[in-house]
Amino acid sequence: MKTLSLLILFFLTNITCRESTTVYICDSPNAKKYHNTSKCKGLSNCTYKIIKVDIEKAKKDGRTLCGWEK
Numbered sequence: 001m002k003t004l005s006l007l008i009l010f011f012l013t014n015i016t017c018r019e020s021t022t023v024y025i026c027d028s029p030n031a032k033k034y035h036n037t038s039k040c041k042g043l044s045n046c047t048y049k050i051i052k053v054d055i056e057k058a059k060k061d062g063r064t065l066c067g068w069e070k
């Protein structure tokens with residue numbers, strides 16, 4: 001049982017680490033969302049440049065995770 005919990009913990013930590021790196025945003029003044037992938041549906045309407053930013057910067061700019069994610 002202990003091994004299983006450790007495995008789950010490791011798995012969860014891994015996900016968290018991956019999420020707290022780089023996200024994609026539409027470089028539009030009206031865009032208030034960030035995306036985990038550049039192929040997200042929410043970005044297909046973007047007529048501006050799609051840029052990669054640190055998730056912390058996206059959050060600081062007041063962006064929230066796009067509704068298409070998950």
Ligand SMILES: [Zn+2]
Pocket residue numbers: 034035036040041042043066067068069
């Ligand atoms: Zn998205």
